[in-house]
Amino acid sequence: MAAPRNRKPGRKPEATPGGRRAASGKDGREFVAEAEEILELMCTDLCLLHEQRHGEREIDPDLVHRLFRSAHTLKGLAGLFGLDALRHLAHRLEDVLDALRLGRIDGRSPVVGLLDEGVSTMLALVSGFEGEDATRDAVVARAENFLAELERALAEPTGASPDGLAAVALDPSIVRALTEYEEHRLRENVGRGRPIVLVDATFELTSFEEGLAEISGAVRESGEIISTLPSAAAAGDGKICFSLLVATDLEPSLLARRLDRANGSLSIVHPGRPARATRPADPAQSPAEPAGAHASAGGGFDASSSGAATGPGAEDRRIESLRSISGSVRVDIAKLDLLMNLVGEMASQRTALTGIVMQLSADPRTARIGTELAKIHKLLDRRLKALQAGVLDVRMVPLRQVFEKLSRVVRRLRIDLEKDAQLEFTGGDTELDKLIVEQLVDPLVHVVRNAFDHALESPEARAVAGKPSIGRIRVAAFQRGNHVVIEVEDDGRGMDVESIHRKAIERGIVSADEALSERDVLGLVFEAGLSTRDEVSQTSGRGVGMDVVRSNLAALGGLVEVHSRKGLGTTITITLPITLAIIQALIVRVAGERYAIPLSSVKETLRLEDHRVLRSEARELISLRGTPLLLRRLADEFEIADAGAAERGFVVVLGMGEQRLGLVVDALDGQQDVVIKPIQGPVRQIRGIAGATELGDRIATLVIDVSALVAESSRRREAA
Amino acid sequence: MTSESTSASAPALRGAVSGDWLALSRSAARSFHSVPTVEERRELLVVEAAGSPYAIAVERVREIVRLAAITRIPRTPAWLAGVVALRGEIVEVVDLRRRIGLPQAAVTRSSRIVVIHGDEAGIAGILVDAVRGVLRIPEQDVLPTDGRDFRAVVEMVRTPDGFVGVLDLERVLGAGDEDGR
Numbered sequence: 029m030a031a032p033r034n035r036k037p038g039r040k041p042e043a044t045p046g047g048r049r050a051a052s053g054k055d056g057r058e059f060v061a062e063a064e065e066i067l068e069l070m071c072t073d074l075c076l077l078h079e080q081r082h083g084e085r086e087i088d089p090d091l092v093h094r095l096f097r098s099a100h101t102l103k104g105l106a107g108l109f110g111l112d113a114l115r116h117l118a119h120r121l122e123d124v125l126d127a128l129r130l131g132r133i134d135g136r137s138p139v140v141g142l143l144d145e146g147v148s149t150m151l152a153l154v155s156g157f158e159g160e161d162a163t164r165d166a167v168v169a170r171a172e173n174f175l176a177e178l179e180r181a182l183a184e185p186t187g188a189s190p191d192g193l194a195a196v197a198l199d200p201s202i203v204r205a206l207t208e209y210e211e212h213r214l215r216e217n218v219g220r221g222r223p224i225v226l227v228d229a230t231f232e233l234t235s236f237e238e239g240l241a242e243i244s245g246a247v248r249e250s251g252e253i254i255s256t257l258p259s260a261a262a263a264g265d266g267k268i269c270f271s272l273l274v275a276t277d278l279e280p281s282l283l284a285r286r287l288d289r290a291n292g293s294l295s296i297v298h299p300g301r302p303a304r305a306t307r308p309a310d311p312a313q314s315p316a317e318p319a320g321a322h323a324s325a326g327g328g329f330d331a332s333s334s335g336a337a338t339g340p341g342a343e344d345r346r347i348e349s350l351r352s353i354s355g356s357v358r359v360d361i362a363k364l365d366l367l368m369n370l371v372g373e374m375a376s377q378r379t380a381l382t383g384i385v386m387q388l389s390a391d392p393r394t395a396r397i398g399t400e401l402a403k404i405h406k407l408l409d410r411r412l413k414a415l416q417a418g419v420l421d422v423r424m425v426p427l428r429q430v431f432e433k434l435s436r437v438v439r440r441l442r443i444d445l446e447k448d449a450q451l452e453f454t455g456g457d458t459e460l461d462k463l464i465v466e467q468l469v470d471p472l473v474h475v476v477r478n479a480f481d482h483a484l485e486s487p488e489a490r491a492v493a494g495k496p497s498i499g500r501i502r503v504a505a506f507q508r509g510n511h512v513v514i515e516v517e518d519d520g521r522g523m524d525v526e527s528i529h530r531k532a533i534e535r536g537i538v539s540a541d542e543a544l545s546e547r548d549v550l551g552l553v554f555e556a557g558l559s560t561r562d563e564v565s566q567t568s569g570r571g572v573g574m575d576v577v578r579s580n581l582a583a584l585g586g587l588v589e590v591h592s593r594k595g596l597g598t599t600i601t602i603t604l605p606i607t608l609a610i611i612q613a614l615i616v617r618v619a620g621e622r623y624a625i626p627l628s629s630v631k632e633t634l635r636l637e638d639h640r641v642l643r644s645e646a647r648e649l650i651s652l653r654g655t656p657l658l659l660r661r662l663a664d665e666f667e668i669a670d671a672g673a674a675e676r677g678f679v680v681v682l683g684m685g686e687q688r689l690g691l692v693v694d695a696l697d698g699q700q701d702v703v704i705k706p707i708q709g710p711v712r713q714i715r716g717i718a719g720a721t722e723l724g725d726r727i728a729t730l731v732i733d734v735s736a737l738v739a740e741s742s743r744r745r746e747a748a
Numbered sequence: 749m750t751s752e753s754t755s756a757s758a759p760a761l762r763g764a765v766s767g768d769w770l771a772l773s774r775s776a777a778r779s780f781h782s783v784p785t786v787e788e789r790r791e792l793l794v795v796e797a798a799g800s801p802y803a804i805a806v807e808r809v810r811e812i813v814r815l816a817a818i819t820r821i822p823r824t825p826a827w828l829a830g831v832v833a834l835r836g837e838i839v840e841v842v843d844l845r846r847r848i849g850l851p852q853a854a855v856t857r858s859s860r861i862v863v864i865h866g867d868e869a870g871i872a873g874i875l876v877d878a879v880r881g882v883l884r885i886p887e888q889d890v891l892p893t894d895g896r897d898f899r900a901v902v903e904m905v906r907t908p909d910g911f912v913g914v915l916d917l918e919r920v921l922g923a924g925d926e927d928g929r
Binding site: 621665666667668705706707708709710711714715716717719720721722726727728729730 | 816817819820821822823824825828830831832833837838839840841842866870871872873921922
């Protein structure tokens with residue numbers, strides 16, 4: 029989760045010499061890119077915050093803290109570029125978030141609800157940055173309105189929470205060193221009845237970061253680090269001492285055991301509620317007890333305001349937070365691609381090496397060297413796999429970012445179309461290759477927009493149909509094997525199969541005498557030039573779109589399918605591979621040529637002679653466990669050779685989404701890791717070919733585009 | 749990987765061509781160039797297809813490689829010989845004979861693929877029967893042709909051995925379907 033975000037809030041673009049404003053060019057673009065990235069993160073965090081607010085759950089302090097830092101970074105960035113409106117706004121939001129994290133305002137305060145609008149106003153400011161003056165002025169006016177609203181909301185009194193630090197047996201010097209925020213967290217945790225302990229640990233000066241990270245990690249598994257303070261205690265040469273102020277859900281003795289370190293010590297500064305007396309440890313009750321259960325009360329423990337030890341610390345000195353700033357790096361995706369390519373090439377060279385190892389081992393004269401080499405080869409192989417997995421992992425990002433974009437789109441549509449809809453997301457944690465995620469945004473926005481604009485009926489029409497007046501769009505993502513499936517489901521009017529069919533005939537997409545199944549007809553919505561709505565609306569519906577959606581997704585090796593029931597709703601299902609970079613492929617042979625088929629789409633392989641080939645119309649099919657499986661002969665498909673009706677060979681059962689197809693090939697040549705490369709040259713787009721790869725022997729091998737083949741097959745309407 | 753192969757054409761040419769004659773002729777050309785001359789000169793790579801010479805602007809040539817196994821791509825025009833793997837890059841190869849309307853010929857030991865810097869920073873290969881050498885031609889010896897007379901030849905250069913057609917690479921590598929079927 030941390031790595032793919034790759035953001036580094038501390039980084040600022042260089043201001044142009046002399047002028048404060050870099051209105052265009054690289055700096056400007058960098059500013060926009062960076063600001064957008066920060067704002068996206070804020071959007072995501074805000075969503076989480078709202079979830080926690082509404083779910084009556086405890087608001088995660090780290091979340092608020094991150095939001096605060098984002099606003100802060102944005103403020104600095106806006107200042108650098110002389111964007112006063114943005115700077116003011118970020119500044120005020122920073123204030124709100126600061127008040128929230130310090131407990132000065134309650135999470136349920138209406139002010140918190142305004143944060144959304146604040147962030148989207150900032151987004152508008154940022155996107156207006158390179159726009160025309162007129163639009164910029166409009167956005168600035170919007171920002172000012174919003175600020176005024178925010179001020180009004182802030183002026184309303186909010187109840188501040190009482191504090192109680194008197195019961196905490198902390199050295200006053202430590203209390204004084206705490207920042208206001210840390211003090212607030214301390215108070216929160218005492219109020220909740222968590223035991224508070226002070227962990228003293230000594231580290232080698234040269235390696236204290238690792239040691240500290242290790243301890244912090246252990247603590248955070250079951251608690252919170254309120255503050256990490258460099259200790260004044262003499263630590264000896266080359267050593268450094270830290271005190272960690274920790275609130276924990278664990279029995280302190282358990283924590284001590286967990287932090288089993290020779291050079292650390294643990295002292296209890298506040299016993300916490302569950303351990304009020306010298307209570308025998310009750311494992312069933314103590315550690316796992318949800319902290320939130322105690323959150324409401326201020327009683328039990330001294331809730332009188334102490335007020336004495338208000339730390340002056342204005343600076344955030346938590347070492348942990350400094351670490352997290354330097355701990356993530358923003359990386360250009362092109363650099364990751366380069367790494368990925370290198371890894372890919374190493375993978376194909378490894379394959380070549382395998383051959384040599386086998387040759388050496390087979391020859392008695394070189395068998396010993398062969399065995400040695402085989403050992404090294406095996407190790408190398410393992411490392412290479414780990415490296416591959418590591419690089420892939422870095423490229424993975426959660427879909428939540430895309431979902432957040434979608435909800436922004438819907439928010440805007442609500443205003444533009446004066447229509448409401450409920451938008452639900454599930455599976456935001458599902459991860460996909462960054463490159464795919466980027467390419468996915470546009471098609472997905474299109475699909476959701478379609479659902480909102482076209483599929484959902486007006487409230488009146490819904491009432492007549494006996495549906496809730498507000499329509500519902502559900503976007504669900506989940507992983508299925510090596511694929512990620514994204515479903516966009518609405519409860520709207522559904523698609524009218526007959527009207528689509530009629531229109532397709534009118535436009536000459538299909539001929540009137542073709543017999544099409546319902547699914548065939550629904551598949552036609554992905555054909556160019558077919559928009560099922562009669563009038564054209566501003567938002568969507570010019571009949572360009574679904575075909576682009578399909579081709580964009582196909583370029584990613586994905587597939588889009590539609591299921592619809594008239595009157596009940598439509599589900600668009602998008603199936604995508606998790607990554608594009610390195611794939612496992614099945615190598616097949618047809619008429620002497622080798623082809624690679626992505627293994628993720630291969631369900632199984634069969635021997636053709638084990639099955640009886642049946643014919644229906646011009647199609648060949650076999651029975652696979654009682655269901656018909658249509659066959660296609662790759663040789664025919666690619667016009668490589670006249671395949672005739674050979675009874676020998678293999679059937680590769682391909683599956684994409686819910687469609688199946690049996691591809692007949694001459695021979696199977698085993699599996700290999702391959703890197704799919706684009707084909708350069710005059711022809712470029714070749715239907716049915718996803719790219720090519722070099723299989724260790726310096727010969728290009730074509731990679732079959734399974735989604736294209738499957739899609740073609742399901743729409744195949746030969747004149748015969 | 750493109751890192752090693754995107755460099756200018758000269759070193760790649762020298763390394764890739766069989767024998768040193770091309771490098772020699774190029775360096776000879778260069779020393780010739782150092783003699784102050786007034787007129788513009790054109791550097792052209794002369795290749796052979798079906799016994800006739802054709803010229804390609806040298807600055808568009810990235811490298812010349814010996815023929816590797818070409819993989820046929822289904823569903824493509826006949827003038828596209830297929831693809832080859834070139835240090836990790838997958839490059840389409842256009843059969844020059846087929847492209848200019850001549851029958852396909854068997855590949856021989858002298859067959860070469862001339863790798864061209866295409867548009868949009870991509871590359872493409874041209875399959876030729878042989879590479880003859882580099883010509884330096886004064887601009888006044890380059891004569892325009894009527895575009896309608898030829899499939900891919902846009903200009904003629906006058907050489908001591910006769911005329912050589914200069915290929916319009918955009919036409920040779922264009923996706924247009926003026927193929928020789």
